[in-house]
Structure formats: structure tokens, C-alpha cells
Amino acid sequence: DADVTQTPRNRITKTGKRIMLECSQTKGHDRMYWYRQDPGLGLRLIYYSFDVKDINKGEISDGYSVSRQAQAKFSLSLESAIPNQTALYFCATSGGRGREQYFGPGTRLTVT
Amino acid sequence: GENVEQHPSTLSVQEGDSAVIKCTYSDSASNYFPWYKQELGKRPQLIIDIRSNVGEKKDQRIAVTLNKTAKHFSLHITETQPEDSAVYFCAATLSGGGADGLTFGKGTHLIIQP
Numbered sequence: 001d002a003d004v005t006q007t008p009r010n011r012i013t014k015t016g017k018r019i020m021l022e023c024s025q026t027k028g029h030d031r032m033y034w035y036r037q038d039p040g041l042g043l044r045l046i047y048y049s050f051d052v053k054d055i056n057k058g059e060i061s062d063g064y065s066v067s068r069q070a071q072a073k074f075s076l077s078l079e080s081a082i083p084n085q086t087a088l089y090f091c092a093t094s095g096g097r098g099r100e101q102y103f104g105p106g107t108r109l110t111v112t
Numbered sequence: 113g114e115n116v117e118q119h120p121s122t123l124s125v126q127e128g129d130s131a132v133i134k135c136t137y138s139d140s141a142s143n144y145f146p147w148y149k150q151e152l153g154k155r156p157q158l159i160i161d162i163r164s165n166v167g168e169k170k171d172q173r174i175a176v177t178l179n180k181t182a183k184h185f186s187l188h189i190t191e192t193q194p195e196d197s198a199v200y201f202c203a204a205t206l207s208g209g210g211a212d213g214l215t216f217g218k219g220t221h222l223i224i225q226p
Contacts, residue, residue: 033213042201042216058213098144098205103155
């Protein structure tokens with residue numbers, strides 16, 4: 001679904017480095033989400049945003065921060081990356097609570 | 113918070129047979145239950161969803177049932193085909209106040225044997 005894009009698609013970084021993952025959408029949705037996927041653990045919610053002025057922590061927000069620069073852009077930052085943050089990160093958008101969430105292609109992050 | 117349990121973790125069926133994946137949730141206030149399919153190396157994609165005011169929903173070979181009293185919901189795939197091979201995730205909404213986002217089960221790897 002080209003309506004939700006993520007950059008970079010793959011990233012290898014070192015412990016202690018700051019890294020930003022970016023998400024853009026052209027679906028016109030207000031709600032955006034960041035999830036993390038680990039093998040055997042499913043997807044877990046990191047942060048979500050209802051609009052530019054409303055950002056909320058999810059299940060596993062420690063070690064992460066986010067920025068909603070515009071309705072269409074939602075970035076996830078790791079201030080000081082650690083190896084257990086190695087995972088596949090997905091951005092998603094939704095037109096409202098209880099509506100379908102559309103996922104981006106994912107960013108595979110490796111922290112060495 | 114919400115907790116979603118999904119079983120089995122791996123399911124192998126013969127092509128043409130039916131497959132059933134089951135999930136339970138903990139928060140009785142949850143009211144939206146989607147199922148996502150994720151093929152290898154791809155993003156999760158919605159295949160069917162159900163809301164708490166409905167007991168069953170069908171879309172061609174796929175159906176979902178919901179038992180609110182028991183807090184469980186199931187995905188049924190009939191006449192399975194090779195392209196059904198993937199990882200399937202159930203999910204439920206987070207509840208309470210203005211909360212949002214989905215709580216996912218850990219996934220079921222469905223293998224269709226030729």
C-alpha cells in the first residue's frame with residue numbers, strides 16, 4: 001500500500017546512537033501509530049497520535065520518543081539505541097478508532 | 113490493559129481442508145476485533161474484522177465468530193489454498209477513556225500442505 005511509506009527500510013546502527021524512523025501517509029487519516037514486531041511476540045504498540053497536538057504512550061514506550069510534524073508525518077526516535085531495540089518497526093494509520101489500520105512496509109532496525 | 117492470547121502458534125492443514133485459529137481477550141470493554149494476514153517479508157493486511165454487536169461475519173472463504181460472554185473470537189478459513197499460507201494475527205482494541213491502538217495476539221503460522 002503506497003499510501004503509507006516508511007524510511008529507511010533497513011538500518012544498522014551502533015549502541016548509543018540516536019536514530020529516527022520516519023513515516024508518511026497520503027490517506028488523509030488523523031490517527032497514526034508506531035508498532036514494534038519481534039519474532040514470536042506479535043506487534044506491540046509503542047506510541048499513537050490522534051492529531052498533531054495529541055500524542056499518547058502505548059504498551060512499550062520506554063526508550064522511544066515520537067514527533068508528529070504534520071497530519072501526514074509521524075516520526076519515531078530512539079535517543080540512545082540499545083541491542084534489544086533490534087526489531088521490525090511498523091507505522092500505521094487509521095481513519096478513526098475501531099476502523100481499519102493501514103500499515104507501512106516496515107523498517108528493519110539492527111542495533112549492534 | 114488488554115491482553116490477547118492466540119492459539120495455536122503453528123497450524124498445518126492439507127490443501128482443501130479448513131483451518132481454525134482461536135483468540136481470547138481480557139478486557140470486556142474491547143469492541144473491535146480485526147484479523148491481519150502477514151506474508152513473509154510483507155506488511156500486515158486486514159482480512160476481516162468484527163465488532164462486538166455482531167456474532168459472526170463472513171467474506172467468501174473466511175469467517176470470524178465472536179463470543180462476548182466467553183471473551184473469545186475465532187477465524188475460520190474453509191477450502192484452504194496454498195496462498196493462504198502466512199502468519200495470521202488477531203487483535204482487539206485498547207479500552208478506556210480516549211485510548212486507541214490495537215493489542216495483538218502473538219500470531220499463528222498457517223502452513224497449507226499440498
